[in-house]
Amino acid sequence: MTAAGKPKITILLSEGSSTNAREVISALGPLGYVLDVCDPNPMCLGRFSRYVRKAHRSPVSGSDPMGYLRFVQERLRAQHYDVLLPVNEQAYLFSWARRYLSALTGLAIADFAAFIRVQTKTAFHDLLDELGLPQPVALRARTWPQIEASLASIGLPCYLKTSYGTASTGVWRIENADDLNKAKVGLGRQGLPDSQTDVLVQEAAEGMFEQSHAVFDRGRLLALHCTRRIREGAGGGAAVKVGVDRPIVRGHFERLGKELEWRGGLSIDYFWNEETGRPSYIDANPRITEPMNAVVNGVNVADMQVRLSLGERTPPRASAQVGRRSHNTIQALLGVASRDRSRAAVIREATRIALRRGPYAMSREGMTPICRDPPSALPVAVVLMALLINPRNAARLASMTIGNYSLGSVIDSLPGLDPKALFGEPADVRVPSGEGKNPSPSGDEKAP
Numbered sequence: 001m002t003a004a005g006k007p008k009i010t011i012l013l014s015e016g017s018s019t020n021a022r023e024v025i026s027a028l029g030p031l032g033y034v035l036d037v038c039d040p041n042p043m044c045l046g047r048f049s050r051y052v053r054k055a056h057r058s059p060v061s062g063s064d065p066m067g068y069l070r071f072v073q074e075r076l077r078a079q080h081y082d083v084l085l086p087v088n089e090q091a092y093l094f095s096w097a098r099r100y101l102s103a104l105t106g107l108a109i110a111d112f113a114a115f116i117r118v119q120t121k122t123a124f125h126d127l128l129d130e131l132g133l134p135q136p137v138a139l140r141a142r143t144w145p146q147i148e149a150s151l152a153s154i155g156l157p158c159y160l161k162t163s164y165g166t167a168s169t170g171v172w173r174i175e176n177a178d179d180l181n182k183a184k185v186g187l188g189r190q191g192l193p194d195s196q197t198d199v200l201v202q203e204a205a206e207g208m209f210e211q212s213h214a215v216f217d218r219g220r221l222l223a224l225h226c227t228r229r230i231r232e233g234a235g236g237g238a239a240v241k242v243g244v245d246r247p248i249v250r251g252h253f254e255r256l257g258k259e260l261e262w263r264g265g266l267s268i269d270y271f272w273n274e275e276t277g278r279p280s281y282i283d284a285n286p287r288i289t290e291p292m293n294a295v296v297n298g299v300n301v302a303d304m305q306v307r308l309s310l311g312e313r314t315p316p317r318a319s320a321q322v323g324r325r326s327h328n329t330i331q332a333l334l335g336v337a338s339r340d341r342s343r344a345a346v347i348r349e350a351t352r353i354a355l356r357r358g359p360y361a362m363s364r365e366g367m368t369p370i371c372r373d374p375p376s377a378l379p380v381a382v383v384l385m386a387l388l389i390n391p392r393n394a395a396r397l398a399s400m401t402i403g404n405y406s407l408g409s410v411i412d413s414l415p416g417l418d419p420k421a422l423f424g425e426p427a428d429v430r431v432p433s434g435e436g437k438n439p440s441p442s443g444d445e446k447a448p
Contacts, residue, residue, distance in 0.1 A: 014090035016046025017404035076104040088405040100423040106309035138202040150201035205271035205280040216262040225294035233331030234398035243297040292366030325363035337394035
C-alpha cells in the first residue's frame, strides 16, 4: 500500500528474457509500479531486478501459443493485475485475443487487422508501398532461382530477409559469395525457400541506422522519440544510442497511426540519409521497444502505454530532448566479442564502459543500471565471465534467449483461427483500475 493508503499499480509483462523487457523494467520500476513477468525461464534476465516481484514460469509462446495464452489468462484470473503489458512478439497474440484479455485487465493494443499489416516484413513492405513512404527497393522470391535472379537485379550489397524472425535469425547481409552461402544454410535450417513463403531481397539503404519509438491512442500520435546507433552491439543492435530530432519521421508516423488506427506502442527501424534528409524504413516492431533512451531524453513511452492501459486520456507530448546518450553494457560486450573475438578487446570495452570513456562518456546505462538496481549486476557478470573464458561464446549468448519470446511460424497460423475456440464467450469487460481517473504510481520518483 502507498502512504496515502492506495494500492500500487500492478503490471504483468509478457516475457522477461529479452533486452527489451529488461529496459522496460528499468523504465517502469523506479516509478513505483509492481512488476511481474511471464517467462519459460524462471531465471530469465528480467528476474534479476529489485523491481520485479515474481517471475511466472510460462509455456513458450512460439512453440505453444495457445498454452501460453491460457497461462496468461489463468494468471489474470488468479491474481489482480491492473495492466497486461506486451514487451515483445506476444503483442501479436494479445491482439488476437484482445477481446478476451481486456475483460480481465487493462490492455492498450491495436486491433488484430492492424497488426497483420505490420507484423511481417512483407506485409510492412506492402503497407509502406501503399502509403508511398520511403523504403529500399525490395523483390519477393519463393525459390532459390528466384532469389538469385533478385540478387542479380538489385546488386550487392543487399539483404535477404525472411518474412518473420529477428535480426539474428531472419536477416542476412550479402556482400559476397561466402555471405550468400551462409544465408543459404540459414534459410535451409528454417525450411526455406519452400515455394510458398516470401523471402525479401532488399537493397542496402544508405545512411545511419536509427530507430523510432512511438505511442498512439486510436490513431492519435501521443509521443515519438528517435535514436541513432553510435556503437553497434550484437546482431546489429545498438550498444550506444543518442536521441535525435526527426520532424519528417513524426509526419510519417502520424500518417501510419491514422491509417492503422493504432493503439499502444509502435517502433520502426530506418536508415537516415544525411544528404537527402530522409529516412528509408526497413522494419516495424508493433510494440514498445528499448524505451530507456527516451527516458534519458525526457519521455517515458513505456509509462505512457501503462497509462493508456489504465484508461487515462493522455495528452500528446512535445518532442523529447535530443543529444543524450544511453548504452547497454551486455550488448556492448557481446558486440565487441563478436567482431574481434579477443579477450583483450572485451576487457578494453568493459574498462571503457566502467570509466565512461569514448562513446560511453556522458552516457547512462539503460538495461542494467547496477547502482540503482543492484541485482542486475549478476547477468552482466555472467556474460563478462563467459566472454573472457571464450569470446566465441558471444554468438551463443546473443541467440540463446530468442526462443523464449519469438513467435516464428505462429504468426502465419493465427489469422485463420477463432479465439472463441480457446476462450469461449468473453466475460463482461472489467473496468481497469483508474479508468477515467488519474492514478499516480508510488515510489521513489514521480512519473514524468
